[in-house]
Amino acid sequence: MADYDLAIRGGTITTASDTFRGDMGVRAGRIVAVADRIEGAARDIDASGLRVMPGGIDSHVHLSQHAFGGPKMADDFLTGTRSAIAGGNTTVLPFALQPRGTSLRASVMDYHKEADGKCFADYGFHLIITDPSPSVLGQELPALVEDGYTSFKVFMTYDDLVLNDRQLLEVFECARGCRALVMVHCEGYDAIRFMTERLERADNTAPYYHAVSRPQIVEREAAHRAISHAELLDVPIMIVHVSGREAMEQIRWAQQRGLKVYGETCPQYIALTADDLKGLNMDESGSKYVCSPPPRDRASWDAIWEGLTQGVFQTFSSDHCPFYFEGPLGKKNPKARTSFRWVPNGIPGVETRMPILWSKGVAEGRITANEFVALTSTNHAKMYGLYPNKGSIGVGFDADLVLWDDNRKETIRQELMHHGTDYTPYEGLAVTGWPVMTILRGKVVAEEGKILGEPGDGAFLKRAISPYATT
Numbered sequence: 001m002a003d004y005d006l007a008i009r010g011g012t013i014t015t016a017s018d019t020f021r022g023d024m025g026v027r028a029g030r031i032v033a034v035a036d037r038i039e040g041a042a043r044d045i046d047a048s049g050l051r052v053m054p055g056g057i058d059s060h061v062h063l064s065q066h067a068f069g070g071p072k073m074a075d076d077f078l079t080g081t082r083s084a085i086a087g088g089n090t091t092v093l094p095f096a097l098q099p100r101g102t103s104l105r106a107s108v109m110d111y112h113k114e115a116d117g118k119c120f121a122d123y124g125f126h127l128i129i130t131d132p133s134p135s136v137l138g139q140e141l142p143a144l145v146e147d148g149y150t151s152f153k154v155f156m157t158y159d160d161l162v163l164n165d166r167q168l169l170e171v172f173e174c175a176r177g178c179r180a181l182v183m184v185h186c187e188g189y190d191a192i193r194f195m196t197e198r199l200e201r202a203d204n205t206a207p208y209y210h211a212v213s214r215p216q217i218v219e220r221e222a223a224h225r226a227i228s229h230a231e232l233l234d235v236p237i238m239i240v241h242v243s244g245r246e247a248m249e250q251i252r253w254a255q256q257r258g259l260k261v262y263g264e265t266c267p268q269y270i271a272l273t274a275d276d277l278k279g280l281n282m283d284e285s286g287s288k289y290v291c292s293p294p295p296r297d298r299a300s301w302d303a304i305w306e307g308l309t310q311g312v313f314q315t316f317s318s319d320h321c322p323f324y325f326e327g328p329l330g331k332k333n334p335k336a337r338t339s340f341r342w343v344p345n346g347i348p349g350v351e352t353r354m355p356i357l358w359s360k361g362v363a364e365g366r367i368t369a370n371e372f373v374a375l376t377s378t379n380h381a382k383m384y385g386l387y388p389n390k391g392s393i394g395v396g397f398d399a400d401l402v403l404w405d406d407n408r409k410e411t412i413r414q415e416l417m418h419h420g421t422d423y424t425p426y427e428g429l430a431v432t433g434w435p436v437m438t439i440l441r442g443k444v445v446a447e448e449g450k451i452l453g454e455p456g457d458g459a460f461l462k463r464a465i466s467p468y469a470t471t
Contacts (some may be wrong), residue, residue, distance in 0.1 A: 005204050006442050009046025011403065015373045015392050016055065016374035022054065025397040029441035031122055034395065047311035050436060054372050054392050055090025055400035056354050057380035060264060060317035062239060062346065063094040071329035071344050079420035081120040081458055085446045086418040087351035088435030090400035092121050097128040098223055100160065104140040108149065119458030120445060126183065127152035128355040130161050132171050133287065146379060148384045148462025153183040156222045160187045168229055175263060176235040181469040186222035186247060187214055187293060189286040196341050207286035210340040211274040213292035217292050220246035227261055229255045234471050236260035241319045243269045243293035245303030252312045263313040265358040268295050269304045271426060284422045287331040289425050290343045291321065305366055308375065316375040318353040319345025322421040325343060347425045352412055356426065360431030385463035399442040408434035438465065
């Protein structure tokens with residue numbers, strides 16, 4: 001009988017801390033040996049000339065999320081996790097959203113029904129709190145944290161999601177008590193409403209004006225307010241999808257004061273600009289790029305790289321939030337043509353996250369391969385209670401791996417994508433560095449763009465209390 005189910009031979013093993021040539025032995029879905037040479041496996045994979053890295057963990061994706069009176073998302077758990085593994089990811093953390101007036105636990109169960117038996121990648125759930133009632137904060141949320149849902153998100157904007165300052169403080173206090181990590185979407189609700197109405201009165205309604213309606217100052221103000229609330233209560237927070245210098249500097253300021261404030265950024269903030277929202281002569285094609293916060297400008301790219309290289313940002317996530325472009329429920333639906341405010345808000349990106357960061361980061365000399373692993377896998381595992389099962393390579397870790405070709409040149413095109421939507425906002429972007437094979441708990445689930453896994457390969461992950469959530 002073979003000593004190992006799988007041996008991966010001759011690759012350059014790359015973790016957040018180390019790079020070395022070696023072999024790896026896998027048994028029952030876990031890494032059980034790392035050595036110069038491993039013999040006696042039922043299957044060998046030759047990784048010569050490739051890197052072997054921990055599978056990507058994308059800790060910020062939206063799948064099958066129910067829009068309030070709006071269009072259905074273009075990715076459910078089947079197509080979204082299929083796209084994830086094609087892009088080198090082995091774990092995703094989507095959201096279970098609580099509609100106002102409903103039970104938080106019932107909402108979580110609804111999302112489990114959507115996901116059960118459909119996932120190609122492992123998955124967990126963050127919670128989204130929209131109705132922090134006494135029963136939610138006193139009973140449901142602490143019990144769910146105990147059950148392994150150890151992080152949740154709150155919003156400072158959107159009609160159906162926004163919490164006022166009193167509610168934010170109450171939620172932060174609850175998080176401190178049950179040691180959950182709070183993710184915060186920082187944009188100022190009233191300022192955005194004011195700007196939107198002013199633009200509409202001036203007949204500035206094209207998709208480009210979505211970016212004008214939510215400038216960096218509304219993100220900066222909200223980030224400062226969230227940090228102030230967190231400081232008041234001595235509770236750690238993660239500020240998500242930071243788009244430029246102004247919010248980044250708020251986070252850096254907090255970190256320099258010793259506050260437990262963490263940051264996340266995304267591919268759209270190093271690869272897209274607000275000019276993309278202009279489309280072709282301010283036409284509706286600009287709606288392909290509508291997301292919040294919006295992409296900024298090239299100077300903001302530099303600021304994001306500053307945050308990535310200086311450690312202001314711990315994680316690099318996709319904020320995958322896919323809608324169709326065409327069709328009656330797409331981004332250019334009849335209502336969306338009347339104003340940017342009605343354009344479905346979000347873009348796809350789970351499959352292209354890692355190639356974009358490698359190409360613009362490692363290939364262009366901004367970050368090392370080890371920093372890439374930290375930003376795309378290890379830090380996510382540590383931040384969200386998945387480490388040490390996920391996020392690195394060593395004896396005892398799940399055999400979640402991506403075999404990566406540093407030098408592969410590709411052009412991102414919709415025809416290469418495995419997501420459910422009908423476009424990619426990164427169409428035509430040339431990248432260097434590409435996933436060759438994705439392995440989930442010892443099973444090859446994607447290779448050279450072909451999906452070899454099956455729905456149900458992905459398992460639900462109960463997560464531990466994050467060490468970053470403790471005061």
